[in-house]
Amino acid sequence: MDERYAKKENVMTWQENYAVWQARPDLPADLQAEMETLAQDDQAAEDAFYQPLSFGTAGMRGIMGAGINRMNIYTVRQATEGLARLMDKRGAKVKARGVVISYDSRHHSQEFAFEAARVLGAHGIKTYVFESLRPTPELSFTVRYLHAFAGIMITASHNPKAYNGYKIYGEDGGQMPPAESDIITNSSRQTDAFVVPVMSVADLKEQDLLTIIGQDIDKAYLDAIKTVTINPTLTEQVGADMTLVYSPLHGTGAQLAGPALKQAGFQHVQMVPEQVEPDGDFPTVELPNPESAQALSMGIDLAKQTDADVVIAVDPDADRMGVAVRQPSGDYQLLTGNQIAAVMLNYLLTALADADNLPANGAVVKSIVSSEFATAIAEHYDVEMFNVLTGFKYIAEKIQRFEDKGDHTFLFGFEESYGYLVKSFTRDKDSIQATVLFAEVAAYYKAQGKTVYDGLQALFEQYGYFVEDTKALTFTGVDGAEKIANLMAKFRDETPVAFGGVDVVKVEDFANQKETTVATGVQHKLSLPKANVLKYWLADGSWVAVRPSGTEPKIKFYVGTKGNTPEAAQAELAAIKATIQEHIDA
Ligand SMILES: O=P([O-])(O)O[C@H]1O[C@H](COP(=O)(O)O)[C@@H](O)[C@H](O)[C@H]1O
Ligand SMILES: [Mg+2]
Incomplete structure (x- = not known):
């Protein structure tokens, strides 16, 4: 699920990772029960243990359960340990500024939020945790408002209910870009999830390392909202x-x-x-x-x-x-x-x-x-x-x-x-x-x-009928990841010459940061960071993009086109989508 092109390899096999978990005498009852189920199902066990969860488009996201490729207290502690070590290095001032933590309505969200606070507390890092669930944007706002050093949001956003996730924010209130989140991932991977020190919530409170926040922040945020x-x-x-x-x-x-x-x-x-x-x-x-x-x-x-x-x-x-x-x-x-x-x-x-x-x-x-x-x-x-x-x-x-x-x-x-x-x-x-x-x-x-619909029609008349569509194919598990990689390779290596009968004039490959003009073969460097995305520009200004999702086990195709009438635009959209399907099936 890593959005970036270069996938970091986990050096241990899934069986070895599984054995480490199996040897633990102290797993919580729900995870212990799941380990027993996994003992009967190699495929499910492989999926849960073949790679550690990684940071994608919006932090770490995965199915809740037992395993290194799952969201559970251990993977949450491990990720947080990476953040804590980074803050240790940055020194006392940064640790005193602390980390704001929020969570959504998912099962275990509140529990994971407090697990993160307990890990940070063990490093003497101040945390601010919301009294009850709060939205992601309020968390982002609060990091800035309290001049905190970082923020954590426990959520899997719109994913299915089996998922949870961990979004991590920098001091500007934005989700950390890869340059920063990589430091945390690398450092967290060097720690043993089972021995990450945690402090009890009672001790956190006693040592003034945990402040529960809520209505005052809501008020400040709602005041800011007035400016919209x-x-x-x-x-x-x-x-x-x-x-x-x-x-x-x-x-x-x-x-x-x-x-x-x-x-x-x-x-x-x-x-x-x-x-x-x-x-x-x-x-x-x-x-x-x-x-x-x-x-x-x-x-x-x-x-x-x-x-x-x-x-x-x-x-x-x-x-x-x-x-x-x-x-x-x-x-x-x-x-x-x-x-x-x-x-x-x-x-x-x-x-x-x-x-x-x-x-x-x-x-x-x-x-x-x-x-x-x-x-x-x-x-x-x-x-x-x-x-x-x-x-x-x-x-x-x-x-x-x-x-x-x-x-x-x-x-x-x-x-x-x-x-x-x-x-x-x-x-x-x-x-x-x-x-x-x-x-x-x-x-x-x-x-x-x-x-608003009338307004939209007027805009179409003024600017042209822009229509877009997204198609996503879901492929789960180890095999699924391979299918997605193969499809990306197919589009990359066998570039279609036309979509819906309209010639491809320019190909942007963000993985090698190159833009190629088809007619001349001339290449230019793209300025955006490396990412596993391909974008094709067609002769009439329409475009097609393809990339693996960084939040779900999916490959996503995006199409954008414009016509002088809604019918013309829809017809071209359908024709382009048909070419995509043909290329997938070929
Ligand atoms: O899930 P959310 O609402 O946090 O949203 C997240 O996922 C979306 C889909 O990403 P992908 O196509 O990689 O799955 C991204 O567009 C968005 O920036 C990100 O914050
Ligand atoms: Mg969301």
Whole structure:
């Protein structure tokens, strides 16, 4: 699952790793029981022990259970030990600044959060742990707010319920880029997970190494959220007549999104009752992912009963946001992450331009697999667009660079995977910010007697019909990882000459950082860091990208195209996807 090209080899065989665990007399009962099951199932045991969990697109993520390739107290302790050793080296001041820790609604999330605090405490490192579950963006905000040295978020985001994960943040509040997370991984791999020292929670408290945080931070964060609203007169006046349905999909979102919407002027927020309580079983959804239509269906049902303007759903750690908007027919239309970003960016830039507040050095940042729709909108306002690798950490890294150099003003960041950021007091995608801004966008159109969908159609007419799609193939386990590697090799070594009948004119291979112009064979160096991603540009401006996911056992294909009519764009999209399928099958 390592997103990066060079995979670090674990030197021990799975059988050897398994034997180490089997010899432990002190495993917790649930892990012990699982070891007994694994004794009967070589394939499952191999998967749990063949490699250590590694840091991918968004930290460490894996299935919960026994093994070095699983999320459990030992792998959490081991990763945290790596961070603790780094902080030891940086000295007393850094250790006193400490680490903020939050967690979502998954099984074991709270337990893992306290395990991390116990490891850090054993090194004399101060920790701040939330009194109850809190969203990823609030964790990012809090690292900055408390001037902490680092942050840890225990979550597997939108993954299936069997997963958990560990996102790690630097002092800027952004997820650590590989250069830093590699130091932690390397150092943690040199430690024996079973002998990592831990301090008891009682001792942590007694030695003032643990502070439980909560409502004061919520208040500070909600104050910061007020700055997201561009036109308070609009949100207060129109917001009063709007109804919004909101679902946290059994995660962390509701506690802050409710008050955030209210303070912005949206008085009628209906929480989806069956989904509002935190629950690690995510009982009402197939996947707690706002990318999936099924996850929004309960919200849409409620919206139909109450005639709501907008349905908003966020993932369990409340960094992603999906929406559905009411049509004049009474039906609800789902928007894609790219479309949500386009309407929000358009509103933001229009409003800033109208108020004569558009900075001359404004910048928008998106990932290389996100739509060019936003690029066209940014261009229209003479705002520079920056492209980075997949992973919001790279957007956060850009924001920090803008700030350090003072050369650009960050205006907006997004990824097609339903992640957006408006204000840089958070340094990760922030669904609370996005929820407040999206509600304002809906108010803006409602004031004109329109819906967001109408607004989107107008943007299509102005900029062209941009359509995008993602296709993901899941291959699990050791064999699956090999299949994914083989497919990547196939696309890399046997580059298709055309997709959907349109010639490939340029190939970008981010693994060797080369861009090749097909007609001439001329190569240029790409400026982005190495990553296992291929991107093909077609003669008409359409593009195809392929990469292994860094959060799930999947290979992902992304397609972006543009047509003069919706039908033309859809037809080209389908043709391109057909070529991808042919190439997979060939
Ligand atoms: O899972 P989240 O919401 O934290 O989101 C994470 O995963 C997404 C998908 O990554 P991949 O395609 O590698 O699976 C990334 O776009 C995002 O930057 C990252 O924070
Ligand atoms: Mg998430």
